[in-house]
Amino acid sequence: MMKMKTAKNAPYPVEVIKGQAYYWCTCGLSENQPFCDSSHQRTDMTPLEFIATETMTVYFCGCKQSANAPLCDGTHFSL
Ligand code: FES
Incomplete structure (x- = not known):
């Protein structure tokens, strides 16, 4: 199984819209962080x-290490 790649050692603030779906990149390979750009297709991970x-x-x-994914829980401070 492939390991997640840290995209950035900090959260991405995003203005979200009520009721809209967002697809958070879990693999860390997306060029459209923090969202999926289908780069995971070369891994066994999914958004x-x-x-x-x-x-x-x-x-x-x-950082892709949050225990409250897809949201930041402060874990990046300990990396
Ligand atoms: S950016 Fe991952 S826990 Fe904050």
Whole structure:
């Protein structure tokens, strides 16, 4: 199994829209971080769906180590 690649050692702030689906890159290979660009197709990983419950700014994990994926939980501070 392929290991996740850290995209950035910090979260990505994104303004999300209530009810809209977002596909967070789990493999770290996407050129469109923090979202999927189908680069995972050369791995055994798949993107993680996130459906916004409110219109607001959320912080998508960039280090790919968050226990609360796809959102940042501060894990990147300990890497
Ligand atoms: S960027 Fe991954 S836990 Fe913060």
